[in-house]
Structure formats: structure tokens, C-alpha cells
Amino acid sequence: MNASRFFPLGLALLLILSIANLVFGAVSLSLEQVWQGLSVGSEQHFTVYEYRLPRIFLAILVGAGLALSGALVQGVIRNPLASPDVLGVSHGAGLAAVFYMTYFAGASTDWLPEVALAGGLVAALILWWLCGAQSSAIKLAITGVALAAFWASCIDFLMLTKPLEINNALLWLTGSLWGRGWTQLQALLPWFLLVPVALGLSKYLNLLDLGDDSATSLGVSPQVLRLVSLAIAVALTAACVSICGPIGFLGLVAPHLTRKLVGGRHQALLPATMLTGACLLLAADLAARTIDPPIELPAGILTAIIGAPYFLWLLLRMK
Amino acid sequence: MNTPIKSLSLGILLCMGLVLLSWWNLFAWSVVPVTGLDVWHAVTAFDSQVIAQRIVIDLRLPRLLTALLVGAALAAAGTIMQGLTRNPLAAPSVLGVNAGAALGMALVSTLPAFYGAFSTSIAAMLGGGLAWLLVMLLGSAWRMGGNDQGRLVLAGVAISALCAALTKAVVIMEEDQAAGVMTWLAGSLADARWQSWSTFWPVALVGLIGALLLTPALNLLQLGEDNARNLGINLLRSKLLGSLLVLILVGATISTVGSIGFVGLIVPHIARLLMGQDFRLFLPVAMLLGAGLVTLADTLSRAITYPMETPAGAILALIGAPFFIYLVRKRTL
Amino acid sequence: MSLSAHQLSVGYHGQAIVKDMDLTLPDGRFIALLGPNGCGKSTLLKCFARILPAMSGEARWQGQNLHAYPSKQLSKELALLPQTQPIPEGIKVQDLVAYGRSPYTGFWGKLSQQDHQIVEQMMQQTGTYELKDKLVSELSGGQRQRVWLAMVLAQDTPYLLLDEPTTYMDINHQVELMHQLQRLNKQGKTIITVLHDINQAARYCDHLVVMKEGELKHQGSPDEVLTSAMLKEVFSLNAQIHRDPVAGTPMCVVED
Numbered sequence: 001m002n003a004s005r006f007f008p009l010g011l012a013l014l015l016i017l018s019i020a021n022l023v024f025g026a027v028s029l030s031l032e033q034v035w036q037g038l039s040v041g042s043e044q045h046f047t048v049y050e051y052r053l054p055r056i057f058l059a060i061l062v063g064a065g066l067a068l069s070g071a072l073v074q075g076v077i078r079n080p081l082a083s084p085d086v087l088g089v090s091h092g093a094g095l096a097a098v099f100y101m102t103y104f105a106g107a108s109t110d111w112l113p114e115v116a117l118a119g120g121l122v123a124a125l126i127l128w129w130l131c132g133a134q135s136s137a138i139k140l141a142i143t144g145v146a147l148a149a150f151w152a153s154c155i156d157f158l159m160l161t162k163p164l165e166i167n168n169a170l171l172w173l174t175g176s177l178w179g180r181g182w183t184q185l186q187a188l189l190p191w192f193l194l195v196p197v198a199l200g201l202s203k204y205l206n207l208l209d210l211g212d213d214s215a216t217s218l219g220v221s222p223q224v225l226r227l228v229s230l231a232i233a234v235a236l237t238a239a240c241v242s243i244c245g246p247i248g249f250l251g252l253v254a255p256h257l258t259r260k261l262v263g264g265r266h267q268a269l270l271p272a273t274m275l276t277g278a279c280l281l282l283a284a285d286l287a288a289r290t291i292d293p294p295i296e297l298p299a300g301i302l303t304a305i306i307g308a309p310y311f312l313w314l315l316l317r318m319k
Numbered sequence: 320m321n322t323p324i325k326s327l328s329l330g331i332l333l334c335m336g337l338v339l340l341s342w343w344n345l346f347a348w349s350v351v352p353v354t355g356l357d358v359w360h361a362v363t364a365f366d367s368q369v370i371a372q373r374i375v376i377d378l379r380l381p382r383l384l385t386a387l388l389v390g391a392a393l394a395a396a397g398t399i400m401q402g403l404t405r406n407p408l409a410a411p412s413v414l415g416v417n418a419g420a421a422l423g424m425a426l427v428s429t430l431p432a433f434y435g436a437f438s439t440s441i442a443a444m445l446g447g448g449l450a451w452l453l454v455m456l457l458g459s460a461w462r463m464g465g466n467d468q469g470r471l472v473l474a475g476v477a478i479s480a481l482c483a484a485l486t487k488a489v490v491i492m493e494e495d496q497a498a499g500v501m502t503w504l505a506g507s508l509a510d511a512r513w514q515s516w517s518t519f520w521p522v523a524l525v526g527l528i529g530a531l532l533l534t535p536a537l538n539l540l541q542l543g544e545d546n547a548r549n550l551g552i553n554l555l556r557s558k559l560l561g562s563l564l565v566l567i568l569v570g571a572t573i574s575t576v577g578s579i580g581f582v583g584l585i586v587p588h589i590a591r592l593l594m595g596q597d598f599r600l601f602l603p604v605a606m607l608l609g610a611g612l613v614t615l616a617d618t619l620s621r622a623i624t625y626p627m628e629t630p631a632g633a634i635l636a637l638i639g640a641p642f643f644i645y646l647v648r649k650r651t652l
Numbered sequence: 653m654s655l656s657a658h659q660l661s662v663g664y665h666g667q668a669i670v671k672d673m674d675l676t677l678p679d680g681r682f683i684a685l686l687g688p689n690g691c692g693k694s695t696l697l698k699c700f701a702r703i704l705p706a707m708s709g710e711a712r713w714q715g716q717n718l719h720a721y722p723s724k725q726l727s728k729e730l731a732l733l734p735q736t737q738p739i740p741e742g743i744k745v746q747d748l749v750a751y752g753r754s755p756y757t758g759f760w761g762k763l764s765q766q767d768h769q770i771v772e773q774m775m776q777q778t779g780t781y782e783l784k785d786k787l788v789s790e791l792s793g794g795q796r797q798r799v800w801l802a803m804v805l806a807q808d809t810p811y812l813l814l815d816e817p818t819t820y821m822d823i824n825h826q827v828e829l830m831h832q833l834q835r836l837n838k839q840g841k842t843i844i845t846v847l848h849d850i851n852q853a854a855r856y857c858d859h860l861v862v863m864k865e866g867e868l869k870h871q872g873s874p875d876e877v878l879t880s881a882m883l884k885e886v887f888s889l890n891a892q893i894h895r896d897p898v899a900g901t902p903m904c905v906v907e908d
Contacts, residue, residue, distance in 0.1 A: 078738065081473070130648060138469035142408075142647050145476045150640030157633050160505065161624045203761035206751055209740035210803075216703050218807065219727030219755050248480065264742030267761060292492050301491075304484035311477040315470055316457065 067277020070251025083251035088147035092123020116242035175300020191239035202266035249307020348621035385511035394609025397583020402537035412580030414475035418482035419450025429493035444570030506632020581639020659709030684853035687863035752806030
């Protein structure tokens with residue numbers, strides 16, 4: 001499949017999934033009810049407009065953001081096992097956010113994305129410091145996974161020692177889109193100004209695929225490019241994590257899947273990855289809400305159930 | 320440290336340390352004041368009228384014994400796994416056995432279809448066994464050594480992540496039983512009583528004795544599979560036996576106190592540092608050290624948020640992950 | 653236009669491998685950098701390709717400090733084919749060759765009509781045109797090397813730097829490549845290549861630069877440079893110089 005066929009198909013799938021997300025849930029609505037629900041005063045207005053619609057937008061944004069981060073990271077460090085969640089950035093951001101919520105219980109949640117960003121950056125720096133630039137793919141991935149486990153155990157520890165503040169944090173941490181609405185969407189949106197910047201790097205990311213030496217001779221500074229791309233990836237991940245909590249494996253799976261479909265040119269790969277990520281998260285959230293209604297599973301659990309075997313498969317395939 | 324006298328004196332030293340630690344564990348950080356002397360009286364001349372002594376005997380003692388045995392069992396399991404895979408990063412929690420066992424228990428205790436089908440400890444063993452089997456199959460698809468040690472660990476991590484996600488899904492979907500499952504996922508000794516002890520110790524003891532009997536085979540396995548075969552080791556049998564022992568040890572501990580990680584990773588390394596490479600020497604030391612580590616974590620679990628309790632598993636995870644990173648860092652993968 | 657070194661030292665981790673070198677490379681020639689392992693020939697090439705910075709002194713391009721020269725402009729004038737290349741995933745041959753045009757394209761990397769023409773022409777020149785829709789990761793080693801050469805040629809630079817291009821190639825591919833480079837040189841491209849094989853250098857190149865322990869020992873035409881005395885001095889080798897029976901160029905034959 002090439003890019004010219006991928007995008008129409010992907011967009012169609014996105015639309016279908018969005019509509020399915022509007023229709024299905026704890027109560028299933030007819031298309032007509034959904035349509036009426038969009039206008040104020042209708043019986044279904046709350047369900048459709050206040051509950052399901054913002055959630056769809058969030059799923060699209062978060063899915064796209066995490067997938068784009070994953071593609072940037074994989075492109076820049078040329079490691080098929082890398083993604084922000086495998087490298088522990090997501091959980092680092094998560095730890096910072098939980099810390100903020102438990103120790104500054106009264107503080108405004110408006111700052112959550114920035115706090116998460118700081119946590120994500122620190123996590124990335126620690127990984128860098130532990131591994132250096134010359135680590136093998138496997139070693140980087142293991143260290144990242146171990147760090148992720150460490151951040152996760154710190155989160156557990158915080159929550160277990162501060163049981164009173166747990167509710168707030170727990171709700172947030174599960175990698176779920178439950179209960180998020182227009183406010184969270186507003187908080188997330190400005191961070192997506194980074195997306196055009198990332199897309200603008202496409203041409204240069206292509207050259208990085210040729211190796212540092214060739215990239216240099218083609219007029220690109222690999223170090224600067226790497227730094228900028230990783231910073232964007234960390235920022236986008238942290239912004240998404242600060243809204244939904246760590247959603248595992250999405251940033252790993254979406255870029256791989258997309259590379260198979262549209263190839264490795266970043267001009268096509270980056271936007272296509274965002275589309276794939278959005279579709280995956282929408283599908284995961286749809287499944288999470290409809291497997292056993294009215295109980296909702298966190299979407300992050302479903303992405304992990306798909307993503308972990310995929311990771312295994314990647315490992316098996318790697319030379 | 321290879322002469323018998325040195326080994327012996329080290330062993331005695333460790334045992335004495337363990338006894339002191341145990342004594343401390345029995346009285347420290349109790350909501351109802353208990354003193355070290357109460358412990359002494361409770362053990363030597365028990366008077367059921369004294370509250371402090373009753374606390375020691377009814378609550379603290381089973382908890383302590385469980386902690387000791389759990390530590391020994393996990394340390395033994397970790398040592399066996401590191402020996403079988405010849406991978407210094409191997410441990411039940413790293414290679415997915417813990418998560419698999421947890422999933423098995425979660426399925427049995429929440430899904431109606433499985434109610435009463437097995438006891439929880441059998442379910443834990445089956446779940447852990449399945450995960451371990453998967454990791455081992457993947458591992459033998461690659462040839463052990465260098466790069467593939469890292470792969471095995473990543474495979475374990477992925478299987479752990481999968482099992483953990485499934486466990487969470489099951490727990491959330493069957494909320495009625497969820498509370499119980501959640502507390503034990505964190506791995507706490509707070510609920511260890513004489514009743515659970517009575518079912519735990521026979522199984523764990525069998526596993527520990529089996530582990531000690533397996534040590535000569537483990538020693539030979541370190542020479543590489545071909546050499547071990549030449550030296551008359553039945554590879555398949557030792558591997559199956561070792562795996563079975565791991566499952567018995569881990570299954571029994573997990574169904575008793577929940578998922579406690581990293582003991583199996585850390586302790587064998589320290590024991591090896593003290594005693595050298597001979598499994599016959601360092602496995603017993605690893606057991607003693609594991610017992611000490613879990614007892615210490617349990618004592619701390621009462622101290623950190625006194626008067627409330629923090630699960631010992633959470634404390635061990637905090638120590639364990641950095642140690643794991645340290646191990647990864649000093650090796651080329 | 654020329655490439656030169658002035659009191660240039662280059663190295664790794666503060667350790668100079670090329671030491672205080674003064675060297676001017678002539679325009680329009682097919683130049684080989686020769687010398688024993690560790691003599692600094694690849695290091696020098698990497699400095700000219702601005703992969704390594706100068707530790708002291710400077711490398712000059714058209715009389716200006718090469719490392720201060722505008723990067724984009726330089727990438728239209730100097731191209732490098734590294735010794736080993738990664739195998740990018742999901743990239744087609746024509747995409748890879750088109751990456752060579754990136755110094756000329758806008759920020760989105762869209763190819764103009766002229767870019768397309770050059771890409772196609774270079775693929776034809778290197779015999780990779782029929783591979784254009786294949787993935788680079790599916791090619792054989794020899795094919796891949798040709799595709800990379802096409803990419804570097806698409807960069808359309810008057811100077812071309814190559815780091816041991818024949819090292820991992822079968823002999824037939826080596827000959828093919830050297831012929832190709834010779835043709836390019838005839839078309840007016842200056843070619844600077846690190847080579848291992850002295851006879852290969854003497855046969856195809858018209859200017860040899862010999863280094864030892866980070867210093868320039870000899871440079872000039874093969875006839876001037878390739879002598880028994882030089883081989884003794886630089887490689888500690890007893891050898892006779894004979895004429896190549898086919899090309900008439902000098903070649904060394906090692907004595908016992």
C-alpha cells in the first residue's frame with residue numbers, strides 16, 4: 001500500500017471509529033439520537049456532547065501524539081525497540097504528575113502538563129546518562145524498561161504511602177480516557193503546535209536514516225536534529241501522559257505498523273503514524289467501553305494486550 | 320572465602336544476624352507496645368493473659384516465619400533460574416513468572432467459570448508455569464549468550480506486561496472480588512497467619528530441599544550445555560526439574576503473600592559475591608540472605624508510614640529496580 | 653577550487669591521529685589516500701567531510717575554513733560515501749537516491765522536474781534503474797553499494813570523497829566501481845578516495861597521497877610515488893616495482 005491509498009483509507013477508518021464511539025457505549029444510541037444529541041436541549045445531549053464527543057477528540061489527539069513521539073524516537077535513535085513508554089519517559093512523566101498531585105494536593109491541575117514534562121525530561125536525561133550514545137538497541141531497551149519499572153514502583157510507593165490522596169491520582173494514572181472532557185482537551189491542544197514543527201523535520205529525519213556521516217555530508221547536523229526531535233517527542237508524550245496517564249505500547253506499535261504500510265519516508269510516515277495512532281486508540285477505547293458495559297476498562301490495558309505480543313514479535317525478528 | 324572454616328564462620332555469622340533481625344522484627348513498630356523482653360517471654364514462657372505476648376505469638380510469629388520462608392524460597396528460585404538460563408539478569412519477577420502467577424490467581428479468584436477448579440496456589444503455579452514456558456521457548460529459539468541474554472529479559476518484560484494488563488482487566492471486570500486481589504498484587508506480609516503458614520511451609524520446604532539437591536547439576540550446567548551433557552547430566556531432566564522447583568517455590572509464595580519481586584534477582588548476586596561460584600555453597604547463603612532481606616523489608620513496611628503499613632513488595636521493588644539497572648549497566652548486551 | 657590542510661591536526665578523544673599536516677589536493681584529479689592502518693588517512697577524509705572537527709590548524713575549502721563554511725552550500729560541493737552504511741527500513745531505491753537531492757530541495761523535500769531527471773540519470777549511470785521500486789533492505793551487498801553511489805552522485809558535487817569503497821566488495825564489483833569512478837573523473841569530478849590496495853590505486857588513480865603516522869610522506873603521480881624506497885619507508889616492505897602488463901602503470905611485487 002502506498003501513501004496515496006493509505007490516507008483516504010485511514011481517514012475513512014478514523015471517521016467510522018469516531019461514529020462507532022459516539023454510538024456504542026454503556027447505552028447504545030441510534031445515529032439519529034447521536035445527531036440530535038449534538039444540539040443543546042436534547043435528551044442525549046450530555047451523553048453525546050459532554051461525554052463521548054470530547055473523549056473521541058482526546059483519543060484522536062493522544063493517539064496521534066503518542067504515535068508521533070514513538071516515530072520520532074525510533075527515527076532518531078535507529079532502534080526498533082524504542083518508544084517513549086519503553087524508554088521510561090511516560091512513567092517518568094507519570095511519576096512527576098503523581099508526586100505533584102499527592103504532595104501539592106491543593107495545587108491547580110493546570111500545571112500538570114508542565115510538571116509531567118519536567119518528569120519526562122528528567123527520565124530521558126537519566127536514561128541518557130546511564131546508557132550514553134553508543135549503547136546497543138537491546139541494552140537501551142532493557143535499561144529503559146528497568147527505569148520504567150522503577151518509576152512505576154515509585155508511583156506505587158507514593159500511592160501506598162499517601163492513601164488519602166490516592167483517588168485523584170489513581171483515576172488519572174490508569175491510562176484511561178474515562179471522565180476526561182473539554183477542559184482536558186483545551187489543556188492538551190496547545191501542545192500540538194509542536195506537530196507542525198515535527199513534520200517540518202521530516203526531510204532531515206530521512207537523511208538521518210542514512211547514518212550520521214552521510215547526513216553530515218548532506219548538510220544536516222545529527223546532534224542538533226536528535227536533540228530537537230527527542231525534545232519534541234518527550235514534550236508530546238508528557239502532555240499526553242498528563243491527561244490520560246501512561247498508555248502502553250501505542251508509541252511502539254503505531255510507527256512500526258505504519259512503516260510497513262507506507263514505507264520509511266518521514267514526509268509520509270509521520271502524518272500516517274499519527275493517523276494510525278489515533279485509530280488504534282479510538283479502537284482500544286471503543287473496546288474498553290463495550291467489552292463488559294457498564295464497566296469500563298482503561299484503554300491502556302487494551303493497548304498493552306495488543307502491544308506486548310507485538311513487542312515480542314519484534315524481538316524475535318531482530319537480528 | 321573458599322576454605323570450609325571461612326564458609327562455616329560466615330554461615331554462623333549470617334545465622335546470628337538473622338536471629339537478631341527476627342527478634343527485632345517481632346517487636347518493632349507495633350501499635351500496641353511490645354518490647355523485646357515480651358518476645359523473649361512469649362517464646363520461653365508464654366502467658367496468654369499478656370496482650371503483648373499474644374500479639375507476638377498470634378500475629379508476629381507467623382508473619383516472621385512466613386517472611387523468612389518467603390525470602391528463602393524466592394532467593395532459591397532466583398538462583399535456580401539464573402543457573403538454568405546462565406543469565407545473571409534472570410529472576411522470577413524479571414522473566415514473567417510472578418506476573419503469570421498473579422494472572423493465574425486473578426483468573427481463579429474472580430471468574431465464576433474457574434471457581435473452585437483449582438486452589439489458588441495451583442492456579443498460581445499454572446499461570447507462572449505458562450509464562451515461564453513461553454519465555455523459555457523464546458529463549459531456546461535464540462542461542463544463549465551475549466546479545467540473547469538481553470533478549471530473554473525483554474521477552475520476560477513483555478510477557479510480564481501482557482499478564483499484568485490481563486490481570487488488571489480481569490480485576491476491573493469482576494469488581495466484587497477485586498479488593499482482595501489488589502492488596503495481594505502489591506505483595507504484603509500483613510495478612511500472614513498460622514492458617515496460611517500451615518499450608519505454605521510444607522510446599523516451600525519441599526521446594527527448598529529440592530533446590531539444594533539440584534545444586535550439583537546447576538554447577539555443571541554453568542560449563543555450557545554441551546559440556547554438561549558430556550559430563551553425564553541429563554539436560555532435559557535437570558531443566559524440567561529446575562523449572563518445576565521454581566514454580567513450586569514461586570507459586571507457593573505468591574499464593575501466600577502476593578507478588579514480591581526482585582529478591583530472586585538481588586540475593587543470588589550478593590551470595591555469589593560472598594561465596595564464589597559454587598552453587599552448593601552459595602545457594603544456602605542466598606537462602607539465608609533472602610530470608611533476611613524479606614524480614615527487613617517487612618520490618619520497614621511497618622515503619623515507613625507508621626502506624627499504617629506499606630506492602631513489603633513495594634519497598635523491595637524500590638531497591639530492586641536500581642539494582643537491576645546496575646547489573647545491566649556493567650555488562651555489554 | 654581546492655581542498656587543503658594547513659597545520660591540520662585531527663583525532664579522537666584529544667589524541668591527534670593526523671598531526672600538523674600541510675597538504676593541497678589538486679583539482680580535477682582522481683586521488684588516492686594511501687598508508688598503513690592507523691596512519692590517519694580515513695581520519696583526514698572524515699575531517700574534510702566535516703564529520704570530525706579540526707583539533708588545531710584548519711581544513712580549507714576554496715581558501716576558507718571548511719568548518720565555518722555554510723553547511724548547505726558545502727553539501728552541494730562536497731559529497732561523502734562512508735565506508736559502511738546502515739540499512740534503512742522501508743525505503744525504496746529511488747527514495748534513497750532522491751535523498752541525495754536534499755541540499756537542493758525546499759523544507760518539505762519535494763523534488764522538482766530537474767531533481768527527478770538527475771535522480772533517474774544517476775540510477776541509470778550506476779545500473780540501478782531497474783531496482784528503483786525495490787526496498788533497499790532487500791538488495792544484495794553489491795547492489796546496495798551501487799545504490800549508495802547513485803545517492804552520492806545525485807548530490808551533484810564537483811568533489812567526491814570515498815572512504816575505502818572497495819573494502820567489502822567482490823573483485824568484479826571492485827573493478828566495476830573503479831571504472832565508474834574513472835569515468836566520473838573524466839567528466840570533470842574530483843575524486844578523493846581512501847584505498848587499501850596500492851596496486852589498485854596505482855592503476856586507476858592519477859594522484860597518490862601517502863601518509864604514515866599522521867604525517868604526509870609523499871604525493872604525486874603513481875610513477876613518482878610508487879617506488880621501492882617508499883614501500884620500504886612507509887610499509888617496511890621489500891618490494892620490486894614492475895609495469896602492469898595491461899595498463900602500463902607501476903605495480904609492486906613483494907619480495908620474500
